[in-house]
Amino acid sequence: xxxxxxxxxxxxxxxxxxxxxxxxxxxxxxxxxxxxxxxxxxxxxxxxxxxxxxxxxxxxxxxxxxxxxxxxxxxxxxxxxxxxxxxxxxxxxxxxxxxxxxxxxxxxxxxx
Amino acid sequence: xxxxxxxxxxxxxxxxxxxxxxxxxxxxxxxxxxxxxxxxxxxxxxxxxxxxxxxxxxxxxxxxxxxxxxxxxxxxxxxxxxxxxxxxxxxxxxxxxxxxxxxxxxxxxxxxxxxx
Numbered sequence: 584x585x586x587x588x589x590x591x592x593x594x595x596x597x598x599x600x601x602x603x604x605x606x607x608x609x610x611x612x613x614x615x616x617x618x619x620x621x622x623x624x625x626x627x628x629x630x631x632x633x634x635x636x637x638x639x640x641x642x643x644x645x646x647x648x649x650x651x652x653x654x655x656x657x658x659x660x661x662x663x664x665x666x667x668x669x670x671x672x673x674x675x676x677x678x679x680x681x682x683x684x685x686x687x688x689x690x691x692x693x694x695x
Numbered sequence: 696x697x698x699x700x701x702x703x704x705x706x707x708x709x710x711x712x713x714x715x716x717x718x719x720x721x722x723x724x725x726x727x728x729x730x731x732x733x734x735x736x737x738x739x740x741x742x743x744x745x746x747x748x749x750x751x752x753x754x755x756x757x758x759x760x761x762x763x764x765x766x767x768x769x770x771x772x773x774x775x776x777x778x779x780x781x782x783x784x785x786x787x788x789x790x791x792x793x794x795x796x797x798x799x800x801x802x803x804x805x806x807x808x809x810x811x
Contacts, residue, residue, distance in 0.1 A: 592735075617799060626699070626785055626802035627738070672738065676798075682728075682753070683800055687737035 586610045587675050589686035596693050602660040604689050606673030609654065613684075614677035618647060618658045621670045621688070631658070635677070663693045697721055699803035701786050707809045708776045716771040716806050718786030726789045727769035728753075728800065729761060731782040738785065744769055776810045783807050 588607045596602045604618075614635035619627035633640040633647045633656070640647050646659045660667055673686040702717045720727065729741040730753075740753030744763040758780060760772045769788075773780055784806045789798040 615798075619802075624805075626787075626804045629799050629801065632799060674800075682740065682743060685730075685738040687735060 584609070585687075586613075587673055587684045587686040589671075589673055589689050591689050592687070593690040593692070596663045596691065598665055598693055598695050599662045602658075602663045602667065602691055602693065604658040604660075604671050604673075604691065606656050606658075606686055607654060608656075608675050610675070610684075611654070612677060613675040615675065616647070616649060616656050617674045617676075617683065618645075619672040619674060619685075620667075621672065627672055630671075660691075663691075665693050665695050667691060668693050699786055699788055699801055701784075701803040701806050703806060704804070705807045705809075707811065708773075709811050710777060712776050713772065713774050714776065714808075715773075716784055716786075716808075717768070718770065718803060719768045720786075720788040720801075721767065722788060722790070722801065723766070724788035724790045724801075725766075726798070727763065728787040728789075729759075729769070729771045730785045730787065731755065732785060732805075733782050741771065741784075773808075776808075778810045781808060781810045 617632040618630040620630045621627040631642050631645050649656045670688045672688045674683040676683040699720045725746045728743040730738045739755050742761040744750045747766045762770045786803045787800040789800040
């Protein structure tokens with residue numbers, strides 16, 4: 584069973600607009616959530632994280648929102664730039680388990 | 696700091712051949728991981744090591760072995776490569792302090808493996 588789901592395989596956005604990437608999880612033991620960005624032929628790079636004691640975390644153009652009751656998190660990128668075009672992975676972990684569980688990723692394309 | 700380094704970057708094997716993928720980190724992290732990435736499958740955990748001297752199976756361990764050589768190095772071995780092991784392999788590390796929150800993992804650049 585897939586404990587972390589990214590239901591949109593791809594998303595296309597115009598430069599300057601908002602990009603919203605979504606992620607759902609099923610395991611209520613998860614209490615730490617991360618977003619990674621991956622360019623082709625490179626390793627994933629950490630982007631932003633949020634713990635379950637918060638519902639929002641912001642870092643520059645990137646904001647992650649957590650809705651624990653809905654078991655849903657989202658990544659907002661404002662404004663979107665062509666350099667943001669990449670695959671974005673949602674990951675979750677926590678409890679006594681330090682491992683992370685990853686979603687399958689969403690390919691974001693930001694068009695100039 | 697080089698972060699997490701992996702060698703080789705690319706390798707072609709014939710079915711049945713063996714090879715070892717090397718990973719090293721210079722961040723003094725306790726935990727290290729091996730993942731594989733396949734199209735449409737995301738990142739799947741092969742093996743992990745919570746600390747020096749310990750290793751555990753992840754989601755897809757069959758056909759692989761690992762060695763945590765020391766705190767810095769974690770290698771992944773394919774004893775008899777199969778075409779199904781064609782993939783991109785990523786090593787990662789993190790500093791788990793035993794708390795209730797997970798720890799951020801940092802990834803290497805990957806090894807592309809093609810098994811013919």
